[in-house]
Structures are given as structure tokens and as C-alpha cells.
Amino acid sequence: GAVVSQHPSRVICKSGTSVKIECRSLDFQATTMFWYRQFPKQSLMLMATSNEGSKATYEQGVEKDKFLINHASLTLSTLTVTSAHPEDSSFYICSARDPGQLLTLNTEAFFGQGTRLTVV
């Protein structure tokens, strides 16, 4: 299957600083990527849909000025948590779908390894 790489896997930052998380599709071009947030022992909640070359679409309740998403190329999307606060501490996961695959694989979303963000 397709590979999605997410970096860093863990990051600790001070309150008030910004953190950038990268999501790369290594062997396919992803026109669309997705950013999820997972609180401890909870499910994944979609934060935003990242579209290459255009503005991201944010889910209701997600602050677009705090969670900046950039999808400048077909293989890279970034999530920047600006002015981070302890309540932003969470597990962030990206995913992408390979529209170029055969129909059966086309239905599958491939996930990055996730990033555990801790704001102190």
C-alpha cells in the first residue's frame, strides 16, 4: 500500500510557541490530505481537509487561525499549531488517499504515524 510519513513523531514545546507538523505522501501524489486529532483514549476527530494549491476546509469548531494548514505540493501538507497552549496537547494524525490507485485501493485512506504534541 501507499506510504504516508509524518514528522516529527513527538514534540514538546513551550506555551506560546508554534509547532509545525509535516505529512508527506512518499510514493503517490495526494491532492487531498486530512488532519485528525485524537484525545487520550478517544476517537479520531477530523480537523480539516487540506487541498493542494487551495485553502484548507476546516471542520466546525476548529480554529483556522490556530491550526494553520498549508498544502503547497502534491506530496506535502503541513499543520502549524500557533501560539500553542497546554490544551492543544494531543495526538495529531494525517491521512491521504491515492486517487491514482485501482478502484479497490482507491477507497483506502493511508495514515501517517502520528505526532504526539505536548505543550508545557
Place this chain on the structure above:
Amino acid sequence: AQTVTQSQPEMSVQEAETVTLSCTYDTSESDYYLFWYKQPPSRQMILVIRQEAYKQQNATENRFSVNFQKAAKSFSLKISDSQLGDAAMYFCAYRSRGSQGNLIFGKGTKLSVKP
């Protein structure tokens, strides 16, 4: 809006036995996809099995199979011959056929496997 419900926060199974994880969903759409994902302690999401709603035949992947009841909007996962490596969080997920690819997840079921 679509919703996915997993009513079993935790399940336990003896090694080599069979366990079934429940999932129900709500949608007004007729064409969609359903998935089961496994999330081990590493937190990497791993696709276990997928089902296209237009297919009546239940999907099977080795020891994993589903019982897809479209009318009842039920999508359970059966794990046969459970192995220690099956211990993980299992998430049921829904995707609209017409969507870009975003998934709607249930809250998950934590599966423990006893040796």
C-alpha cells in the same frame, strides 16, 4: 450527518478463540464504504478490512471477517483464532462514496487478548 457507534468500550478474548466487535452507523446515503482500523500501542492506524455498501457479500481478510447488515446499518468485525498481536484499539469508520476521503470514526473498542 453520518454517525458511527461502537457500543463496546472494551472487549476481551482468550487466545485462539473468536471475538466479535460491534459497530452500527447512521446515514441516509445508499452508497458508502465501511472500514475497520486497528490502532496498536504505536498509534499507527492500520486498515484491517473494508466493505463497499453496494456489495452484499461480506468482506473477509484471513482471520478477519465482517457481518454487514445494510438494512440494520450494522457492521460487526469477527476475529477468529485470536492472537496476542491482535490486542489493540479497533475503530469502525464510515466514508461517503462522494466524499474526498475523510472518515467518520466510532469511539473505538479496546481489545485485550489473554494468553
